[in-house]
Amino acid sequence: xxxxxxxxxxxxxxxxxxxxxxxxxxxxxxxxxxxxxxxxxxxxxxxxxxxxxxxxxxxxxxxxxxxxxxxxxxxxxxxxxxxxxxxxxxxxxxxxxxxxxxxxxxxxxxxxxxxxxxxxxxxxxxxxxxxxxxxxxxxxxxxxxxxxxxxxxxxxxxxxxxxxxxxxxxxxxxxxxxxxxxxxxxxxxxxxxxxxxxxxxxxxxxxxxxxxxxxxxxxxxxxxxxxxxxxxxxxxxxxxxxxxxxxxxxxxxxxxxxxxxxxxxxxxxxxxxxxxxxxxxxxxxxxxxxxxxxxxxxxxxxxxxxxxxxxxxxxxxxxxxxxxxxxxxxxxxxxxxxxxxxxxxxxxxxxxxxxxxxxxxxxxxxxxxxxxxxxxxxxxxxxxxxxxxxxxxxxxxxxxxxxxxxxxxxxxxxxxxxxxxxxxxxxxxxxxxxxxxxxxxxxxxxxxxxxxxxxxxxxxxxxx
Numbered sequence: 001x002x003x004x005x006x007x008x009x010x011x012x013x014x015x016x017x018x019x020x021x022x023x024x025x026x027x028x029x030x031x032x033x034x035x036x037x038x039x040x041x042x043x044x045x046x047x048x049x050x051x052x053x054x055x056x057x058x059x060x061x062x063x064x065x066x067x068x069x070x071x072x073x074x075x076x077x078x079x080x081x082x083x084x085x086x087x088x089x090x091x092x093x094x095x096x097x098x099x100x101x102x103x104x105x106x107x108x109x110x111x112x113x114x115x116x117x118x119x120x121x122x123x124x125x126x127x128x129x130x131x132x133x134x135x136x137x138x139x140x141x142x143x144x145x146x147x148x149x150x151x152x153x154x155x156x157x158x159x160x161x162x163x164x165x166x167x168x169x170x171x172x173x174x175x176x177x178x179x180x181x182x183x184x185x186x187x188x189x190x191x192x193x194x195x196x197x198x199x200x201x202x203x204x205x206x207x208x209x210x211x212x213x214x215x216x217x218x219x220x221x222x223x224x225x226x227x228x229x230x231x232x233x234x235x236x237x238x239x240x241x242x243x244x245x246x247x248x249x250x251x252x253x254x255x256x257x258x259x260x261x262x263x264x265x266x267x268x269x270x271x272x273x274x275x276x277x278x279x280x281x282x283x284x285x286x287x288x289x290x291x292x293x294x295x296x297x298x299x300x301x302x303x304x305x306x307x308x309x310x311x312x313x314x315x316x317x318x319x320x321x322x323x324x325x326x327x328x329x330x331x332x333x334x335x336x337x338x339x340x341x342x343x344x345x346x347x348x349x350x351x352x353x354x355x356x357x358x359x360x361x362x363x364x365x366x367x368x369x370x371x372x373x374x375x376x377x378x379x380x381x382x383x384x385x386x387x388x389x390x391x392x393x394x395x396x397x398x399x400x401x402x403x404x405x406x407x408x409x410x411x412x413x414x415x416x417x418x419x420x421x422x423x424x425x426x427x428x429x430x431x432x433x434x435x436x437x438x439x440x441x442x443x444x445x446x447x448x449x450x451x452x453x454x455x456x457x458x459x460x461x462x463x464x
Contacts, residue, residue, distance in 0.1 A: 005181055008064075008071055012186035015062035016073050019055050020193050023080065026051060027201050035084055036202065038132050045085055049092025052081035056097020056116060060104070068167055069108050069155075069175045071182060074101060075119040075147050076190045082123025083135060083143075083191075084198070090120030090127075107167045108175075111158035115151040122147070134202065140195040144188030151183070152176045218253035218281075225254050225284050228291055230261065233426060241334040242269065243455040245425040247433055248448070255448035256283025256325075257394050260291050264300045264331065270307075272298075272329035273452045274346065275394040277368075286323045290315065290369075294329065304329045305342040305379035308369065312344065316373035324370040328392050337384040337456040342377045344369040347398065350414065351382065352389040352428075356421035358414050361390075384456035389425065391417065392454075396447035400436050403443045408436055425453040 026032055034044055055077030063072030074097050082090025094117035102113040123143065126135060135143070156172055167175075226248070235244045246259045256276030264270050272294050276283040290311065297310040308329055315325065328349060330341030345368035348360040363380045384390060393413070400408040413432070420431045429451055436449065 005178070008066070008178070008182035009185050011064060012071065012073055012182050013189060015059065016076065016186045016190040018062070019058065019073070019076060019190060020197070022055070023194050024197055027198060033205070036205070040085060045089050045092065048081050048085040048089035049096065052077040052089070052093035053096025055080070056093055057100045060097065060101055066178055067171060067175045068106070069179065070106065070112070071179045073183070073186050073190060074112070075116050075151060076187050078116055078120025079123040079143065079147055079191060080194055082120045083127055083140070085124070086127045087121055087124030090124035091117065092120070094118070094120030102162070105162070105164060107163050107165055108155050110160040110162050111154040112151070114158060115154045118150065119147045134198055135195060137192050137195050137199070140191040141188040144191040145184045148180065148184040148187050152180050221281065221284065222250070222253045225288065228288055229259055235261065239334070241457060242332060243425045243457055244271070244453070245429045246450070246452040247429045248450045249433070249445070250448045251396065251445045252280055254281055254284035255279060256287045257396065257448035257450035258287045258291050259450055259452050260294060262295070264298065267334050268300065269332040269334060270298045270329070271332070271452065271454060272327060273392045273394070273450060274325045274327040275396070275448070275450070276325045277323050279448070282321065282323065286325065290325055303379055304331050304340055305377045308342045308344055308377045309375065312369040312375050312377070313373045315370035319370055324368040326368045332454060332456070337386070337388070337458065339382045339384060339390060340379055341382065342379055344377060347393060347395055350391040350417055352391065352417065352421045354385050354388055356418070358418045358421060360410070360414070386456060386458040389428065389453055389455040391428065392452045394448060394450040396449040397432070397436055397451060399447060400440050400449065401443050401446055402440050408439050412439070425455045428453050
C-alpha cells in the first residue's frame with residue numbers, strides 16, 4: 001500500500017473517530033432509546049435527519065483535497081441515519097449533507113451530492129427490509145464498502161454544468177483510484193463500529209430488562225416467603241400463659257432462615273427456628289419445604305425429637321443439592337412452663353432466668369437436618385418459671401460483621417441480652433435487633449438475621 005494511501009486512510013479514520021464519539025453520546029440519550037423502541041415519530045425522524053446530517057457536513061469539512069476532489073466520509077452520516085431510522089431519516093440526513101456539498105461546488109459536486117442522498121435512502125431501504133432490526137456488524141461493514149463503490153461509480157459517470165471546472169476522464173479515474181480504498185475503509189470501519197456500539201446498547205437494555213424482571217420476581221418471592229412465617233404479634237393475645245415474638249430480616253431479597261409456631265392442642269405450643277445452608281432462591285425453597293414438613297409432622301402426642309426425625313428423613317431423601325438446615329424445635333407445656341426440645345446442629349439458645357441472669361443452654365451436639373436420613377435426635381428438657389424467657393436465634397445475629405470485620409459474637413449477645421432481661425418479648429427482640437444494627441453500622445448485612453423469644457407468664461392462678 002503506498003504511503004500516501006495509508007496517510008489518507010489514517011486521516012479519514014481520525015475524522016470517523018470523532019463521529020463515533022458523538023454517535024456514542026447520542027445512543028446514550030433517552031431519545032435514541034425511543035428509536036430502538038421503533039418510535040419513529042415525526043419529531044424523532046427530524047432529529048435523526050438533523051443530527052446525522054450534521055455528521056455528513058462534518059464528514060465533508062474534515063476531508064482533504066486530492067487532485068481537485070474532496071476525499072471525505074460524508075456518506076457515513078446519512079447511511080447511519082437510514083440504518084437506524086429508515087428511508088425518511090436517511091433521505092433527510094442525505095439532503096442536508098448533499099446540499100452542503102453541492103453548495104461548495106467543484107468538479108465532482110453533483111455526483112458527490114447525489115451519492116450522499118442515495119446513501120441515506122438505500123440504507124433506509126435496508127432498515128425496511130430488516131423490519132427495523134439492527135443490521136449485523138458484517139453487513140454494516142459490507143454496506144460501507146458498497147456505498148462508497150456507488151459513490152466512486154457516480155463520480156465517473158455523472159457530469160453536469162454544475163461541476164466546475166470539468167476535469168478530464170483520466171483525472172477522474174486517478175481520483176477514484178486514489179480515493180476508493182481510503183473512503184471505503186473509513187466508511188466500513190465507521191459503519192461496523194457504530195453498529196457494534198448500538199448492539200452493545202441493545203444487550204445492555206436486555207440485561208437491564210431481565211434484571212428488572214428478576215428483581216420483580218424476587219420481590220414477589222420475598223412477599224410469598226415472608227407470608228410463610230407468622231408476622232402478627234402478639235401472636236396469641238388471648239393466651240396469657242405465654243408471650244411469643246419473632247423477627248426475621250433476610251440479607252437478600254429472599255433467604256433461608258425460618259421460624260414458625262402453632263398450637264398442637266389447648267396446652268401445648270409447638271415452635272421451630274432454623275437456618276438453611278446457603279442464601280438466595282435455593283435456600284428460600286429449602287426453607288419453604290422445611291416449614292411445610294414441620295406443619296405436616298408436628299402432631300399432638302408427638303415429641304419434638306420424633307418430629308425432627310421425621311422431617312430430617314424427608315429432607316435427606318433425594319437431596320442431590322446436599323443442602324441442610326440447622327434447627328431447634330420444641331414444645332411448651334403452657335400449664336407447667338416445661339419445654340421439651342431437640343437441636344439439629346443449631347446455635348445454643350439463651351435462657352433468661354428469674355433473677356435476670358442469662359446463660360446458654362447447652363445440649364449434646366447432633367448433625368444438621370437433611371444430611372443423613374437415619375439420624376436419631378435426642379430430646380432435652382428446660383423448665384421455664386414464671387417470667388423466664390427462652391431466646392432462639394440464627395448465626396446471622398452472632399456472626400454479624402461491622403466495618404472492621406469484627407463479629408458481634410455470642411459474648412456480646414449474652415451481654416446485651418442481660419441488659420434487656422426482664423423486658424417484654426417484643427422489647428427484647430427489637431432491642432437486640434437495634435443493637436446488632438448499631439454494631440454493624442454501614443457494613444452490608446452478610447446473613448439472614450432471625451430471633452424468637454418465648455416467655456412463660458403462667459396462668460392467672462399460678463402463684464409461683
